[in-house]
Amino acid sequence: MESNDYSNVTSQYNSTDNSYYGEPHIIYVMTCVIISISLPLTLVAIYSLYSQVQNNNVAPIYIINLLISDIIQLCCMIIWEAEPEDGKIDEILFYIYYHSVLVSVGFMVCVALERYLVIAWPLWYHVRRTVKISLVVCVVVWTLPLVYVLPVYFQVEFKISETIFAFFLLVPFPLLIFFLGGTLKSLSAAISVSSDEKRRIVGMLVLVLLIYTLLFLPNIIWSLVEEARYNHTFSNLTFMFLEFSPLADLILYVFMRKGAIDKLLASLCCCRMDSDDNSRSSV
Secondary structure, eight states: OOOHHHHHHHHOTTTTOOOOOOOOHHHHHHHHHHHHHHHHHHHHHHHHHHHHTTTOOTTHHHHHHHHHHHHHHHHHHHHTTTTOOOOHHHHHHHHHHHHHEEEEEEEEHHHHHHHHHHSSSHHHHHHHHOOOHHHHHHHHHHTHHHHHHHHHHHHHHHHHHHHHHHHHHHHHHHHHHHHHHHHHHTTTTTTOHHHHHHHHHHHHHHHHHHHHHHHHHHHHHHHOOOOTTTTTHHHHHHHHHHHHHHHHHHHHHHHHSSHHHHHHHHHHHHHHHHHHHHHHHHH
């Protein structure tokens, strides 16, 4: 049973396995679309954000690392879709892919924390935000997922390894909720932050929480509930959600850019204010 569980996980992206996928051709097409859109756009986004870091702006560092982890995931997906004959390659890609997935979750938390500190602790953040500290945090985030990868490599009991995986995915959930709630609570006190920046920060935190909830929470259920692992439909949906992660992370890059997104958020806020005014006047 233990070996069968591992084989199910490592073969999840093998589109020729008709017993695992009900509609392998649809999944193959969707995977190709995700790769063709995400890969070039992610490379462009990394180049653009790197130029901002060179100007002593440390804010994009976590986004850059998040996008790098997405690049690794996309490369693994490309090789999987090429259907390598050597089973050892699939096994190696499994370790690399899930390591990068956990890394991306870690940097989503870092992005949310950094945005929270801008609003809640602006003075402390401006003093402490240095490239050196950011690089140390990046090393820690890239290293921590080895706690899951190494037990899997040494064939630790499947339930234990999947519990570790679920723990890594579950811990960020209350943190992301706390960062969003703390940011909303501290908005009025953040005098040094412009209105456009406040809207962009809140929008990014809401987006991070939404991406995490939609794409990663199903994997927690899959890891903890044994019946879910043997439900092929749920398994297909769960792993397809992971494939959408690199595409969803590109939206975070958009929220780092000033311009059109500010107009969109401002219009949404104005619509909300208008609806509030109308409801008050009717009362």
